[in-house]
Amino acid sequence: MGGEFNLRLKPGARPRIVLSYPDVYEIGVSNPALQILYSQLNDATPASAERAYCPWPDMADLMRVADVPLWTLETFAPVSECDLWGFTLPHELCYANVLEMLDLAGVPLHAAERDGGDPIVLGGGPAVANPWPLAPFFDAFFVGEVEDHLEAIVAAMQQDGREARLRALAAIPGMWMPGRSTQPAERQISMGFSTSDPVLRPVVPVLEAVHDRVVIEVMRGCTAGCRFCQAGMWYRPVRERPVDLVVAAADRLLDETGCDEVSLLSLSSCDYGGVAEALTRIRELRPGLRVSLPSLRIDSAAESLAGFAADQRGSLTLAPEAGTQVLRDAINKGVDEAQFDEAVRATFKGGFTGLKLYFMIGLPGETDEDVLGIARMAATAARLAREIGRGRARLSVSVSSYVPKAHTPFELEPFAGADTLRRRQQLVREAAPRGVRVAFHDVAASVVEATLARGGPGTDRLVEEAWRCGARFDGWSEHFDMRHWEQAAAVTGITLGEPTVASATWRDAVDARLDEDFFAGELERSRAGELTEDCRDGACAACGVCGGEIGMELLV
């Protein structure tokens, strides 16, 4: 759609860089990573950064019929004429959309088929933790936080000719180039994060996007140490922005966006050292301003909720993740029943009218008993909703399927598989208290996700074949069709959702700076039901990230 507030236009500027999120505009425009890149590239480098998102299938079909190539929202010029095309890759189920966008743009799918007239295609974002399923489609992947390397990337694009540009890119730390790099790329960490301003002039859509509020990244990284969580490993170490900086940014952003809500973004915002002070001071900036936290940890939820005023509306999500103490200890989510009770009470007492509980099934070491625990916790919450919420409170339960991810202690643990997941979904469904809405993830989609999350070299054939069979927008239940993937699996001979993974092939491409011994130790402790402390106030868990210039930056 384009035409947004704070749209940047730099006519004639070179290099011309296109930034893409492989989903529809309404989802992609709110992505914080693209907002950072868009601002920094346009405002601090000679480059012109433009944007393109994935057109919805009806539009894509019309574009093909009318022979209209994918264009950018800024200049309406074809994406294929840019110098560099950067994709942020959020998750596995958007991989087919990457191919869809390349094809719509008229850019050859395989890097090997591109020549001087084609853009260099660069991938980034969390899914680069395992780049193999997309490797041949990209000229390069950047591993980690790119803020400190944007100038070098722009400079590389100022070289003459494709080969010179690729050579210059290859020299940038964190760059992994399929077929060219001889060693894994080291994940880059921007240690300037805590002293830098968040995006102060974000693009504000003129139509309704999924997130219509001021978003301020207050902290990067999380050391709670949940053993299933890829983000909790990938974004280490923890770095916090000072409260003064956050409040000043909120003030400026409220003017800049015209929003009336501020959200403090991070992986676990109630762990942010300045959370209470920031909440209070931001609320004082404007009358009637709403401040929200995207996620609350149960062990500190009650405390955090006290930071809100009593006039809260809407709903809140709590994530116990697992149904029993034993399993919560195994995944290092050390929450007990009393803390859970207290958090639920605090939610309804705080005036929230909706509560969503988030669980996973298919975790390593899970038993049927653990799964039934989900229903028991839902029943407890339902009882508290009746008692405290007095009929106004709504409770919903979301049960997703765990998919083991690269660079986590569970990275080589078996995927539970479709049969087990379906059976356990049924267990929860039957045991769930009456009147509570329980939503499940589509098991088939999880099978695809599991295949790609740890897929090794060659998995790209599966992605390409599935896209050729019609796969696109796999993250949308109305578009996901397992038959595309089953057909592709039959053609390529790749087994979907293979329960065991032979080796951590992602390490050949990506050095996440996480110690293998740390993972081995965490896996052992998981099996023994032992908790590992958060290193921000407990002992160092020797994950291997800190050292040299890299370290935690905490507010005291």
Add this chain to the structure above:
Amino acid sequence: MTWWLITFARRGSARYLSHLDTSRVVQRTFARAGVPIALSEGMRPKPRISLPLPLPVGAAGASELAVIEVPEGVEATTDVLKALRAASPPGVEPLHIVDAGERHPRPQASAAEYACVLDGDAGAIAAAVERYSDAEHAIRERVSPKGTRRLDLKDYAGDVVATPVEGGARVGFTIRRRSDGAARPQELIDLIAEWAEVEPVMRGLERLGIAWDHGLPSPQAGQRKELST
């Protein structure tokens, strides 16, 4: 409390905004410019803003109208207009503000002038336009979920003019609103295109101007003042 009548243009990519999105954009522009909008009363206060004549998605508008209530003490100064312009997104441009006083103005459009380009043989399009102008009646059926309604386009659409342009003809026309409603630009263009045997695609549809019942408050009327640059 006082009411403002703001005239603004909507062009470029802003053409594709829906009615509700246009309203939201005006509202957000005020917020960005730091100009408060009065809120309705009740459980969920809403900003007091209305766009009396919706502009179709895809159409540009040269002088559209927004009716907005602002709190006591907020004045429609040149600085406010400048701030609103600076805070607008690409394609939306506030043109002037008229302070309409304390009574809620409820402007009713009586007619609107449009223009668009039809691709194809300019001669055939001109002939179709002439046939329409000469016709006594031009009966069309309008099918809606409520049923089929017959309407005579000649009662609603007139002043149709065709001018040759590259690849086709620019068709200008006026739609009048009567007590029983109005015709849609597409309904007239469907007929012209059918007679001219060209595709009924309105390229670059623009609403050039709107006539309002009893006119709009003008800067000359009493204490009301108009601003423009």
